[in-house]
Amino acid sequence: MHLKDIASILNIEFSGESFRVKGLNTLKDATKDEISFVANSKYVRDLENSKAGAIIVDEKNKQYVPFSSIALVVEAPYWEMAGLSKYFAPSIEDNSLPEPKIGEGSKISDKAHLANGAVIGKNCTILAGVYVGSNSIIGDNTILYPNVVIYRDCKVGSNCIIHANTTIGTDGFGFATNKMGQHKKIYQNGNVIIEDDVEIGSSTTIDRAVFGSTIVKSGSRIDNLVQIAHNCIIGEGSVLVSQTGLAGSSELGRNVVMGGQSATAGHLKIAPFTTIAARGGVTKSIKEGGRTFAGFPLTDHRTWLKLQAKITNLIK
Amino acid sequence: MHLKDIASILNIEFSGESFRVKGLNTLKDATKDEISFVANSKYVRDLENSKAGAIIVDEKNKQYVPFSSIALVVEAPYWEMAGLSKYFAPSIEDNSLPEPKIGEGSKISDKAHLANGAVIGKNCTILAGVYVGSNSIIGDNTILYPNVVIYRDCKVGSNCIIHANTTIGTDGFGFATNKMGQHKKIYQNGNVIIEDDVEIGSSTTIDRAVFGSTIVKSGSRIDNLVQIAHNCIIGEGSVLVSQTGLAGSSELGRNVVMGGQSATAGHLKIAPFTTIAARGGVTKSIKEGGRTFAGFPLTDHRTWLKLQAKITNLIK
Amino acid sequence: MHLKDIASILNIEFSGESFRVKGLNTLKDATKDEISFVANSKYVRDLENSKAGAIIVDEKNKQYVPFSSIALVVEAPYWEMAGLSKYFAPSIEDNSLPEPKIGEGSKISDKAHLANGAVIGKNCTILAGVYVGSNSIIGDNTILYPNVVIYRDCKVGSNCIIHANTTIGTDGFGFATNKMGQHKKIYQNGNVIIEDDVEIGSSTTIDRAVFGSTIVKSGSRIDNLVQIAHNCIIGEGSVLVSQTGLAGSSELGRNVVMGGQSATAGHLKIAPFTTIAARGGVTKSIKEGGRTFAGFPLTDHRTWLKLQAKITNLIK
DSSP states (O other): OOOOHHHHHHHHOSSSOOOBEEEEOOOTTTOOEEEEESSGGGHHHHHHOOOOEEEEOOTTTTGGGGGEEEEOOOOOOOHHHHHHGGOOOOSSSSSSSSEEEEEEOOOTTTTTTEOOEEEEOOOEEOOOOEEETTTOETTOEEOOOOOOOEEOOOOTTOOEOOOOOOOEOOOOEEEEOOTTSOOOEOOOOEEEEEEEEEEETTTOOOOOOSSSEEEEEOOOOOOTTTOOOOOEEEOOOOOOOOEEOOOOOOOOTOEEEEEETTTOOOOOOOTTEEOOEEEEESSBBOOSSTEEEETTEEEHHHHHHHHHHHHHHHHO | OBBHHHHHHOOOOSSOOOOOEEEEETTTTOOOOOOEEEOOOGGGGHHHOOOOSSEEOOOOGGGSTTTTTTEEEEEEEHHHHHHHHHOOOOOSSOOSSSOOOTTTOOEEESEEEEEOOOEEEEEEETTTTOOOOOOOETTTEEEEOTTTTTOOOEOOOOOOOOOOOOOTEEESSSSEEESSEEEEEEOOOEEEEESSOOETTOOOOEEEEEEEEEOOOTTTOOOOEEEEEEEEEETTTTTOOHHHHHOTTTTEOOTTTTOTTTTOOSSSSOOTTEEOOOTTTEEEEBBTTTTTTTTTTTEEHHHHHHHHHHHHHHHH | OOOHHHHHHTOOOOOOOOOBBOOOOOOTTOTTEEEEOSSEEEEEEEETTTTOOOEEEEEGGGGGSSSEEEEEEEEEEHHHHHHHHGGOOOOOOOOTSOOOOETTTTTOOOOOOOOOOOOEEEEEEETOOEETTTTEEEEETTOOOOOOOEEETTTEOOTTTEEOEEEEOOOOEEEEEOOSSEEEEEEOEEEEEEEEEEEEEOEEEEEEOOSSSEOTTTTTTEEETEEOOOOEEETTTTEEOOOEETTTEEEEEOOOOOTTTTOOOSSOOOOOOOOOOTTTOOOOOOTTTTTEEEETTTTEEHHHHHHHHHHHHHHH
C-alpha cells in the first residue's frame, strides 16, 4: 500500500513523495516505512522523537511532527488509524502459502486443522480439534490438547503443553469510539509469542498484540480461565493462577506470582519476584521486587491483614 | 401437546375445554395458546393481568387466576413447570429439517459442522471446528473463528466477528429445587439474538433465554471470558470487558461500559452511557444515565475513591 | 517400574529389597506398593502412620519414616517427586487399547473423536468436536455438547448434560519450584469423576486429581466459566454459579451454593447447605451447616450487610 493511497482513504490532498507503507506502528517503534498516529497530546514527546515515515495527527499536534516524517492531518487520528488498520490485516487463512510442514515424529490427529504456512516441530502431539493458523510455528515436543486454537502468525516454543479449549492469538480488545458511541475495530496485526517450557491450562485466552507481540516468557505456568490482553509481557517463570485477568500492556518481571482471580489495570510494570495474593488488584506499577501484596486497591500484604482486622472491629 | 395431556402429567383431573398448547411463557408474555405459572406470590399482579390460556398455580393463589385462564392447581408450581418444560424442548439437532443453506461467497471449513436447518449468509468465513445448530441463522460477512459453537435456533447478524471457543446459546442456568435439595432442569426453550456489527472475544458464554430471547444489540463489543446469563439485553454499542459476569435478566441501555471482572446481580436495569469501573458490582438498577460507578457495593466513582483514601487512613 | 530404578533416578545408592512400584500417592493413601513423599515437616504425623512402601524424605525427617517403609533420602523431596511423577504418567492416548465401545441407541457425530479404550453408554448424544479420551467412561443418556473435552481415565455418570467447550480432566495446576525459580511439572495422574444427573455449563474447567479423584457428586449444577481445581469434592446437589473458582482440595458438603464470582482458598471444607453470596471468598473451613456468608474476608451475611452500611457512613 502506498502513502498516496492512504492519503486518499483519509481524504487528504497529497502532493509529497509517496512510499510503500509496510504497516502501522506506535510512535516509538515505527520505522521510516511505517505510519504512526497521535491519539493523545500526552504522547507529544514520543511524537517529536518518532522515526515513522508518516504520522496521522490532528491540527493541534501537527506542529510537533518531526521534519523527517510526513504529517497526515485529520480531525480524529485514532478513528482514522482504526479505519486504516483493516488495510494492513492479513487474510484469516492464507492458502497461497505452502502446505503445513510437520517435523519428524510428530503425531497430528486427522481431526486437527493445520492451515497452509503452519510449521510443526519434531515429536509434537497435536490432538483432535486443534487449529494452527497460517505461518504459526510450534516448537519441538510440544503438546496441544484437543480444541486448542492458535491463530495465524503466532509462535509456540518447544516443550510446551497447552490444554484443551485454550485460545492463543485471538484479537486484542481494540477499537476507536466516536462521539456517536459507535466503535470501529482496530485490527490486531501483531502476534503472540510463547517461549519454551510454558504450560497453559484450559479455556485460557491470550490476545495477539495490536502492534508487535504479546509475550509469555520461558518457564511460565498459566492456569485455567486466565485472560492475558494484547501486548502483555509475562516474565520468565511467572505463575498466573486461575481466573486472573491481565489488562493490555501489563508487563510482569520474572517469577511474578498472581493469585487466583487477581488482576492488573493496563500499562503498568510489576517487579520481579512480586507476589499478588488471590484477588489482589494491581492499579499502579510495582517497582521494588520480592514483596507480597493483597487487596483492591492493592496494599502490602501485612497491612492488608491488619486492615481486615480493623474492619472486623468496626462491626462490633 | 394438548392441555388435557398436560393436566394428566400434572395429575390433575381435567374436565374443561382442552386446547393445543404451544409452549410455556411468563405471566406477562404468555398468549392464550400458552401456559404460564406463578412461582411466587409477589407476581400476583402479573397473574391477574395474564393472557395465558392456562396457569399453573397453588391453592393459595388460585383465587387470582383471571376468568379467561384455566387454573391448573398443584402443590409446587415452579417444580411442575420445570417438569413440563422438557415436553416443549426441541430435539438437540433436527435432521428432518432441510440441508443447511449457504450464501454466495461464504467459505465453510470441511471440519465445521452445520446442522440441518442452519442458514449461512453471503461472504461468511466459517473456520474449522465451528458448530452451527438447527435453524440458526448467520448474517452476511460474518466470521466465526475455530471451535465457535452456536446452539440451535439462534441468530447472529451481519458483519459480526466471533472469536475462537466462544459459545452462543448454551442453556441458561435454570432449575427448580425441592425441599429435599434436588434440582429439576428448566429447559431453556428460548434463544440468543446477536444483532449486526457485534464482535465477541474468545471463551465467552452467552446463554439462551428460558423464554423469549437473550439479546446483544448492534455495535456491541464483548471481550474474552465474559458471562451473559439468560434473558439479558445488552444495549447498542455496549462494551463488556474481560471476565465480566451478567446475571440473568440484566438489561443494559445503549453504550454501557462494564470494566474487567465487573458484574451485575440479576433482574436490574442500567441506564444508557453508564460506566462501571473494573470489578464494580451492580446490585440495584441505575436510573440516571451517563454516570460512572465503582466498588462493591457500588457507589459513585468519586465517592469510592474518597472511601479508599479513608480506608487507607484507617490503617495508619 | 522397580524401586531400585527409582533409587537410581534419584541418585540414591540402594541395597534393600526392591519391589514393583505401582505409583505415587499421598502419605495417607499410599499402599505398600506405592511411593509417597514428605514435602513439609507439618505432615510428620501422616508420615509416621503411612503405609507407603517407600517414602521420599529429607535428612531431617528421615527419623520419622516408619519401620515398614523404605526411606529414600534426598535434598529436595517435593522436587524429586515432581521428577518421578513423569514416569508414572500414562500416554496421552493409548492406541493399544480396544476400539471405543458405544452403547445401544447412542448417536455419535462423525466429527467427534473417541480415543481407544473409551466407553460410551446407551442413548447418549455426542455432538461434533467432542473428544473422549482413553479409558474414559460415559454413562447412559448423557449429552455432550459440541467441543466438550473429556481427558483420559475420567468417568461421567448417567443422565448428565455437559455444555459446549467445557473441559473435564485437564491437568491440575501442580509443579515444584526450586530456589532458582524454575518449575517442574507434577504429572496429574489422578482423574475426574462426575456422578449421575449433573449438569455443567460452557467453558467450565474441572481439573483431574494429582492422586486419586476430583469428584462432582450426583445432582450438582455447575454454571459457565467455573474453575474446579484438582482434588476438589463437590457434594450432592451443590450449585456453583458462573465464574466461581474453587482452589485445590476444596471439599463442599451436599447442597452448598456458591454465588457468582465466589471463590475458595484451597484445602478447606464447607459444611452442607451453606450458601456463599456472590463474590464471597472462603478462606477457612465452615463447620456449621445451613448458614449464609458473604464478603472477602468472609463473614456472616447479616454482619456483612451491617458492615457495608457502616462503611457507607464512613464516607459522609
